[in-house]
Amino acid sequence: MSPVAAPRPRLSRDAILDAALAIIDDGGLEACTMRAVAADLGVEAMSLYWHVPGKEALLDGVVQRMLSAAPRYEHSPEWRAELNGIAHALRGILLEHPNAIPLLAGRALGSYAAASKAVETAVGTLEGAGFDRASAIRASRTVYRYVVGFFLVEGSQRPGSRPPAPSTIPVGSPILADVAEAVTGEPSADLFEYGLQTMLDGLEVALRPASPG
Amino acid sequence: MSPVAAPRPRLSRDAILDAALAIIDDGGLEACTMRAVAADLGVEAMSLYWHVPGKEALLDGVVQRMLSAAPRYEHSPEWRAELNGIAHALRGILLEHPNAIPLLAGRALGSYAAASKAVETAVGTLEGAGFDRASAIRASRTVYRYVVGFFLVEGSQRPGSRPPAPSTIPVGSPILADVAEAVTGEPSADLFEYGLQTMLDGLEVALRPASPG
DNA sequence: ACCTGAACACCGTTCAAGT
DNA sequence: ACCTGAACACCGTTCAAGT
Numbered sequence: 358m359s360p361v362a363a364p365r366p367r368l369s370r371d372a373i374l375d376a377a378l379a380i381i382d383d384g385g386l387e388a389c390t391m392r393a394v395a396a397d398l399g400v401e402a403m404s405l406y407w408h409v410p411g412k413e414a415l416l417d418g419v420v421q422r423m424l425s426a427a428p429r430y431e432h433s434p435e436w437r438a439e440l441n442g443i444a445h446a447l448r449g450i451l452l453e454h455p456n457a458i459p460l461l462a463g464r465a466l467g468s469y470a471a472a473s474k475a476v477e478t479a480v481g482t483l484e485g486a487g488f489d490r491a492s493a494i495r496a497s498r499t500v501y502r503y504v505v506g507f508f509l510v511e512g513s514q515r516p517g518s519r520p521p522a523p524s525t526i527p528v529g530s531p532i533l534a535d536v537a538e539a540v541t542g543e544p545s546a547d548l549f550e551y552g553l554q555t556m557l558d559g560l561e562v563a564l565r566p567a568s569p570g
Numbered sequence: 571m572s573p574v575a576a577p578r579p580r581l582s583r584d585a586i587l588d589a590a591l592a593i594i595d596d597g598g599l600e601a602c603t604m605r606a607v608a609a610d611l612g613v614e615a616m617s618l619y620w621h622v623p624g625k626e627a628l629l630d631g632v633v634q635r636m637l638s639a640a641p642r643y644e645h646s647p648e649w650r651a652e653l654n655g656i657a658h659a660l661r662g663i664l665l666e667h668p669n670a671i672p673l674l675a676g677r678a679l680g681s682y683a684a685a686s687k688a689v690e691t692a693v694g695t696l697e698g699a700g701f702d703r704a705s706a707i708r709a710s711r712t713v714y715r716y717v718v719g720f721f722l723v724e725g726s727q728r729p730g731s732r733p734p735a736p737s738t739i740p741v742g743s744p745i746l747a748d749v750a751e752a753v754t755g756e757p758s759a760d761l762f763e764y765g766l767q768t769m770l771d772g773l774e775v776a777l778r779p780a781s782p783g
Numbered sequence: 784a785c786c787t788g789a790a791c792a793c794c795g796t797t798c799a800a801g802t
Numbered sequence: 803a804c805c806t807g808a809a810c811a812c813c814g815t816t817c818a819a820g821t
Contacts, residue, residue, distance in 0.1 A: 367804095368804080368805085390793090390794070390795085391794085391795065391796085392793095392794085392795090400805075400806095401805070401806055401807080402795085402796090403796080403797090403798095403805075403806065403807085404804075404805050404806075406796075406797090407803085407804060407805070408804095411795080411796075412795065412796090458675075459672075459675050459676065461723070462671075462672050462675055462722050462723070462725055463672065463722075463723075463724070463725020464725065473746055473749070476746070476749055477743060477745050477746055477749075480745050480748075480749065481745060490745075490748060491748075491752070494748060494749055494752045495752070495756075495761065495764050496768075497749075498749075498752070498753070498761060499761070499764060499765040499768060502719065502720055502723050502761075502765065503716065503719065503765070505719070505723050506715065506716065506718070506719020506720055506722055506723050507715055507719055509675050509676075509719055509722040509723065510674070510675070510676075510715050510718050510719050510722065511676070512675055512676020512677065530690060532690050532693050532694060532703075533686055533689070533690055535693075535703055535704075535707060536686070536689055536690075536693065536707055536710075536711075539704070539707045539708070539711070540711070543708075548708065548711060548712065548715075551708050551712060552712040552715065552716070552769075554772075555709075555712060555769060555772035555773060555775075555776065556765075556768060556769055556772055557772070558771070558772035558775040558776065559767075559768035559769055559770070559771035559772030559773075559775070560768060560772075561775070562768075562771040562772070562774070562775060563768065563771065580785095581785080581786085603812090603813070603814085604813085604814065604815085605812095605813085605814090613786075613787095614786070614787055614788080615814085615815090616786075616787065616788085616815080616816090616817095617785080617786050617787075619815075619816090620784085620785060620786070621785095624814080624815075625814065625815090
């Protein structure tokens with residue numbers, strides 16, 4: 358009887374989170390309003406409140422969903438290669454949703470839980486290499502924090518962020534001139550890589566305290 | 571003639587930034603509205619726009635002001651002690667304004683400029699120890715990012731953040747149980763220290779590539 | 784030059800009401 | 803059980819107007 362109007366699939370928590378993440382991906386964080394998410398689902402804003410307690414909870418859910426993507430990397434029995442792979446896989450996930458990265462600030466627990474599968478294998482690999490349990494956990498947490506922290510500092514580098522504004526970088530010395538050039542010139546990927554390898558070098562030291570010289 | 575009513579000191583950009591930071595310090599970020607800042611200065615909200623282009627610019631200024639506090643630490647000719655001191659000094663500044671920390675996300679350039687004095691001496695010390703200019707700069711930036719990134723992930727840990735919510739940490743394995751315990755139990759300061767020392771260990775490796783075994 | 788009043792176009796959220 | 807309409811108490815910001 359009724360025309361073949363789309364039978365509008367039931368509203369659900371997951372559908373809401375997906376819609377929100379999609380909006381953030383291509384409109385930025387401030388485009389993600391309750392009204393916008395609802396509109397994308399062909400529904401009124403207040404309908405969302407039946408499935409989600411409020412906006413903050415909705416954003417928690419978005420982070421969960423974002424980090425629940427299975428990190429893809431080739432496993433290795435070698436702890437350094439394994440941690441390296443996990444770090445890059447996590448980096449890849451973040452880079453798929455640059456606009457959502459600021460949401461990770463202060464949401465460490467939830468996000469850690471989401472990445473727990475990777476954490477578990479990381480800790481296991483580290484233990485196999487000679488780290489005790491506590492050290493393996495600290496090392497994993499440290500690498501995780503390094504990656505997420507790096508991109509939180511980086512920011513989404515979206516249109517909003519204005520260029521280096523010469524006045525804010527007072528170049529009074531040759532050193533600061535070089536620093537300013539590095540900040541604006543050196544690719545972020547290189548700095549990420551340098552920091553990650555330095556961190557892994559440090560872990561190696563912890564593992565083999567001092568090679569007898 | 572007029573009673574000794576406070577002669578209300580001229581409104582100024584600095585006064586506005588100080589008021590905003592104070593509000594953030596003891597009311598959190600969401601307490602810092604244009605209207606609230608203005609009210610604290612005995613003025614109407616729209617008066618602020620004469621001294622500041624808009625809210626985003628106001629927050630930029632708050633970050634500048636926060637990081638312009640001179641980092642206090644005892645200098646050392648030894649590069650590791652020097653970097654260690656700078657990192658802890660920066661940490662100290664951040665901990666004085668925990669509610670403002672999220673503002674640092676994506677504002678790397680401005681904040682870097684504010685810390686430039688410390689950066690300059692850090693780079694100098696590293697060069698003196700044998701790092702070439704480019705490596706010294708990368709090392710400094712990496713330590714800076716580590717500190718700021720660490721606390722961005724950490725969050726302000728304010729009342730808003732709910733407890734670990736057992737359901738979000740699926741404890742399916744003994745490893746994950748220990749991870750969960752570490753996340754909730756290990757003091758943040760210890761993890762910060764572990765990560766920092768690991769980073770510095772890594773830099774040491776870069777300096778003396780391989781001690782001949 | 785500096786500050787104000789009133790208004791605009793938004794927010795997130797509540798609450799009674801519909802089906 | 804699920805969705806809606808109308809309303810509330812806020813935002814940041816514009817703009818003409820005051821002094």
